[in-house]
């Protein structure tokens with residue numbers, strides 16, 4: 001299998017915002033909603049020029065005392081390899097992804113497997129607006145206000161059995177709409193997994209919006225995961241299947257380059273990637289090429305919350 005290697009990043013790669021083709025997608029969805037009355041809980045577009053707004057309670061717990069990354073950067077500088085390898089490819093091509101109707105199947109080691117549609121997901125728990133620090137394995141970071149709720153809210157709905165030790169998250173594959181999946185850079189569908197206690201940790205989020213609006217396609221519409229103490233590739237986008245498993249699943253990157261990407265992939269400034277250091281990072285939208293790089297924090301700054309999950313584990317071996 002041809003192996004794609006994460007490229008090294010240069011500030012010059014940041015693509016200026018183009019006209020968001022993805023808006024067309026939401027305009028269509030909003031049009032359908034108007035025709036059918038209002039889809040319960042699914043908001044209409046505010047205007048043709050913006051994504052639909054998504055109301056959420058601002059979290060008092062998950063706040064960051066750091067500037068939020070400009071929305072323009074967070075929505076034009078993306079990794080979504082189904083749409084290409086360049087940071088600007090997702091915003092260019094993801095508008096073609098079909099996001100309505102969308103269903104998420106939660107199955108495997110549980111007493112009550114169930115398929116959820118978007119309305120179900122939006123109503124499942126109160127939506128919260130939480131700002132999380134995000135750190136990509138490539139050495140850049142952002143601070144993003146996500147909208148959603150803890151993943152545990154969804155998982156507990158299906159009544160996991162005692163055999164559910166791990167959770168696998170799988171993305172949709174739309175060969176006609178995703179130019180990247182025609183190239184076998186990875187073994188599609190894109191997928192990754194967590195240990196059950198990681199998935200049930202309150203920080204782990206099921207996300208349907210960002211910056212007060214529904215997710216743009218390039219950021220993983222209509223529903224994705226966010227795990228802020230792990231490298232960004234664990235935060236699977238556009239999820240269609242969530243599988244509770246007894247055995248540890250193998251993620252897409254772990255499968256293609258096991259020596260470089262491990263199952264845990266916790267942000268760890270002390271453990272270098274085989275080809276580069278992970279000690280520092282560049283904050284997109286703030287740090288220029290000539291700014292000194294900022295120090296990467298253990299568990300991306302979430303050590304107080306999550307370090308206990310790994311007590312007694314050798315984090316060099318379990319990278």
Ligand code: MTE
Pocket residue numbers: 074077078079080081082135136137171190218219220231232233234235236237238
């Ligand atoms: N999910 C899917 N389905 N496909 C991908 O290529 N890329 C991952 C992750 N989730 C990816 C994915 C990587 S490498 C990163 S860094 C983050 O999404 C980027 O999320 P963002 O574009 O919203 O910042």
